[in-house]
Amino acid sequence: MTETMTMAKALNAGLAAAMDADDRVLLMGEDIGRLGGVFRVTEGLQQRFGEGRVLDTPLAESGIVGSAIGLAMRGYRPVVEIQFDGFIFPAFDQITTQLAKLTARHEGGLQLPVVIRVPYGGHIGAVEHHQESPEAYFAHTAGLRLVSPATPHDAYWMIQQAIASSDPVLFFEPKSRYWPKGEVDLDDAGIGMHASRVVRTGTDVTVVGHGAMVSMLLDAAALADEEGTSIEVVDLRSLSPIDYGPLLESVRRTGRLVVAQEAPGNVSIGSEIAATVSERAFYSLEAPVVRVSGFDTPFPPAKLEGAYLPDVDRILDAVDRSLAY
Amino acid sequence: MSYTAETLQLLAPDGTLRYSDETDRFRDRVDALDETTLREFYRHMAVTRRFDIEAGNLQRQGQLALWIPSIGQEAAQVGSGFAARAHDHIFPAYREHAVGRLRGLDLTRIIAMLRGLTHGGWNPADTGNFHLYTLVIGSQALHATGYAMGVRFDGLVGTGDPERDTAVLVYFGDGATSQGDVNEAYVFAQSYQTPQVFFLQNNHWAISVPVSVQSRTPLFRRPAGFGIPSVQIDGNDVLVSYAATAESLDAARSGEGPRFIEALTYRMGAHTTSDDPTKYRTNDEVAYWQERDPISRYETFLTARGVDAAFFEEVRQEGEDLAADARRQTLAMEPPPADSMFRHVYSDEHPLMAEQAEWLARYEASFEEQA
Ligand SMILES: Cc1ncc(C[n+]2csc(CCOP(=O)(O)OP(=O)(O)O)c2C)c(N)n1
Ligand SMILES: [Mg+2]
Numbered sequence: 001m002t003e004t005m006t007m008a009k010a011l012n013a014g015l016a017a018a019m020d021a022d023d024r025v026l027l028m029g030e031d032i033g034r035l036g037g038v039f040r041v042t043e044g045l046q047q048r049f050g051e052g053r054v055l056d057t058p059l060a061e062s063g064i065v066g067s068a069i070g071l072a073m074r075g076y077r078p079v080v081e082i083q084f085d086g087f088i089f090p091a092f093d094q095i096t097t098q099l100a101k102l103t104a105r106h107e108g109g110l111q112l113p114v115v116i117r118v119p120y121g122g123h124i125g126a127v128e129h130h131q132e133s134p135e136a137y138f139a140h141t142a143g144l145r146l147v148s149p150a151t152p153h154d155a156y157w158m159i160q161q162a163i164a165s166s167d168p169v170l171f172f173e174p175k176s177r178y179w180p181k182g183e184v185d186l187d188d189a190g191i192g193m194h195a196s197r198v199v200r201t202g203t204d205v206t207v208v209g210h211g212a213m214v215s216m217l218l219d220a221a222a223l224a225d226e227e228g229t230s231i232e233v234v235d236l237r238s239l240s241p242i243d244y245g246p247l248l249e250s251v252r253r254t255g256r257l258v259v260a261q262e263a264p265g266n267v268s269i270g271s272e273i274a275a276t277v278s279e280r281a282f283y284s285l286e287a288p289v290v291r292v293s294g295f296d297t298p299f300p301p302a303k304l305e306g307a308y309l310p311d312v313d314r315i316l317d318a319v320d321r322s323l324a325y
Numbered sequence: 326m327s328y329t330a331e332t333l334q335l336l337a338p339d340g341t342l343r344y345s346d347e348t349d350r351f352r353d354r355v356d357a358l359d360e361t362t363l364r365e366f367y368r369h370m371a372v373t374r375r376f377d378i379e380a381g382n383l384q385r386q387g388q389l390a391l392w393i394p395s396i397g398q399e400a401a402q403v404g405s406g407f408a409a410r411a412h413d414h415i416f417p418a419y420r421e422h423a424v425g426r427l428r429g430l431d432l433t434r435i436i437a438m439l440r441g442l443t444h445g446g447w448n449p450a451d452t453g454n455f456h457l458y459t460l461v462i463g464s465q466a467l468h469a470t471g472y473a474m475g476v477r478f479d480g481l482v483g484t485g486d487p488e489r490d491t492a493v494l495v496y497f498g499d500g501a502t503s504q505g506d507v508n509e510a511y512v513f514a515q516s517y518q519t520p521q522v523f524f525l526q527n528n529h530w531a532i533s534v535p536v537s538v539q540s541r542t543p544l545f546r547r548p549a550g551f552g553i554p555s556v557q558i559d560g561n562d563v564l565v566s567y568a569a570t571a572e573s574l575d576a577a578r579s580g581e582g583p584r585f586i587e588a589l590t591y592r593m594g595a596h597t598t599s600d601d602p603t604k605y606r607t608n609d610e611v612a613y614w615q616e617r618d619p620i621s622r623y624e625t626f627l628t629a630r631g632v633d634a635a636f637f638e639e640v641r642q643e644g645e646d647l648a649a650d651a652r653r654q655t656l657a658m659e660p661p662p663a664d665s666m667f668r669h670v671y672s673d674e675h676p677l678m679a680e681q682a683e684w685l686a687r688y689e690a691s692f693e694e695q696a
């Protein structure tokens with residue numbers, strides 16, 4: 001059965017399915033209960049599952065993640081909502097020094113199935129700390145898994161796969177994609193959350209991205225097609241670990257790669273992909289891997305986000321630069 | 326949670342001034358307020374409220390990304406803000422528009438920030454030491470504490486010279502009291518005996534979360550446990566807000582260490598223009614606080630003292646003028662140039678900034694060439 005819905009609704013349905021399937025799944029966060037979250041992703045879940053399973057917590061991110069760790073030790077599967085990307089940092093210590101490391105310190109004797117949902121990214125014209133892409137900090141930390149869905153279908157399934165994971169998962173939700181609708185196959189996930197996927201085939205250049213960037217890449221590919229350039233688009237889906245198989249296979253065919261992301265470029269997911277593809281597909285590359293990213297500045301005031309964030313033009317400019325070799 | 330037996334109040338909601346055994350100590354401070362100052366309290370509250378309404382309208386008309394209303398909290402802010410001396414330092418959260426105004430901040434600078442033109446908007450050196458807003462809940466509490474540590478290390482407490490003794494006033498909300506940063510600020514403040522006043526505006530909500538989720542005990546009791554003397558006041562009473570803050574700041578300046586004030590107030594509007602408070606609170610609750618409105622109670626008080634209608638009309642007109650001016654200025658605000666995002670990221674030159682600014686300039690020029 002397929003249904004058309006927004007990503008916000010798909011996440012809501014995925015969370016509900018996971019809570020139905022396992023009564024140890026708990027939701028925790030600021031304003032997620034009565035209000036249903038500031039993006040309404042958890043709308044109705046407190047009414048349905050009760051205040052014991054959907055917790056409006058005190059306002060303290062370190063407290064939320066730290067207590068989620070304790071709950072996981074006790075056999076619960078907490079799903080934590082961080083209200084906005086820029087507010088994850090009070091919990092950075094608990095995430096990086098504790099959540100990420102405790103399984104290894106217990107030498108396998110402890111699993112910490114904690115999911116941390118992070119609405120992230122720009123394009124919503126919001127104030128400071130509400131439009132950032134902090135995924136690289138966490139991808140840099142061993143012990144964490146990171147994924148980011150680009151479509152309602154993936155959101156519905158990946159949130160359930162993340163909750164089922166025995167390890168901590170940072171689940172990055174592209175907030176500018178919460179409201180567009182898409183088809184969700186309610187019977188078949190298709191693939192696992194750590195697989196990357198070719199979402200448009202092409203022959204001249206491969207472009208890869210994650211989250212909200214994927215729809216931007218598809219728009220760019222459609223435009224390029226009109227001008228006779230055939231772009232293959234890869235949706236990364238998983239940021240840690242990165243599934244290089246489909247990407248390398250694609251680059252071996254096209255000989256060119258553009259990596260796009262909203263996050264700043266310096267020491268980023270894009271840097272890692274560029275380095276790895278250069279190492280593993282060197283003889284297939286006709287051009288250096290080109291990166292398109294946010295600038296290495298703080299995310300600017302909303303009126304400048306258009307200049308800061310990569311758009312279709314900047315992606316096509318990068319494609320042209322790649323083709324110029 | 327509402328007023329308790331421990332809530333200090335001078336002006337009752339019906340506008341009558343009354344002293345109790347607990348509040349008698351404020352009598353001299355209130356008596357010392359001259360007629361002009363008493364009127365200034367009103368002017369600041371009423372004019373800021375009018376501005377606030379205008380800013381909300383501008384947001385609804387698409388001129389601002391967001392507005393953060395302060396309506397209902399004017400007495401807490403104006404009373405406490407007035408108690409600070411010119412050389413004191415003030416660290417706000419993001420709702421303290423009235424405090425900013427009385428320190429000399431042009432309120433359209435807040436609009437510039439919430440219109441998406443800047444992340445800052447002013448220089449504290451030009452705005453009566455009113456520091457920048459902080460959107461990350463609770464962070465500013467530690468900044469205020471560190472600043473106050475510095476004041477103490479510089480020997481500017483307890484000299485007995487009112488021109489030199491300096492205090493720091495920090496504002497935060499009931500939600501913020503749960504953050505580690507705020508609690509760590511209490512620890513540092515008491516450890517270093519900082520010349521500092523923590524001013525908590527308990528407006529009863531952190532977005533949709535009631536204060537009962539943050540604390541089962543009245544919030545002013547907590548810092549007491551850290552060793553910081555604390556009081557709870559009626560935050561909708563501008564006189565007690567003034568008197569209690571003045572008392573606490575005096576103690577801080579004279580070297581007695583940090584103080585804490587919990588002001589019970591209410592956020593009459595939405596959390597921000599993105600919020601829908603009907604989802605989580607009742608009309609009855611809003612009506613209850615409407616009856617305790619800080620401005621109308623004070624207006625009754627002033628009227629009973631003989632302040633005439635002409636004064637209130639003059640203030641009303643000032644509010645209208647300010648609102649109209651804010652609207653004019655807002656509509657004229659242009660976005661900053663794109664390359665401004667590379668400026669001031671570092672104090673000195675930085676190769677990445679130079680490279681990327683140059684790249685962006687070339688990239689943008691390439692469109693002009695094509696056109
Ligand atoms: C660290 C952090 N977490 C979450 C948020 C999102 N947020 C913005 S305001 C707010 C509630 C704050 O409540 P309170 O401290 O009572 O201040 P009020 O808004 O009522 O003035 C929340 C959760 C934030 N800004 N910073
Ligand atoms: Mg509050």
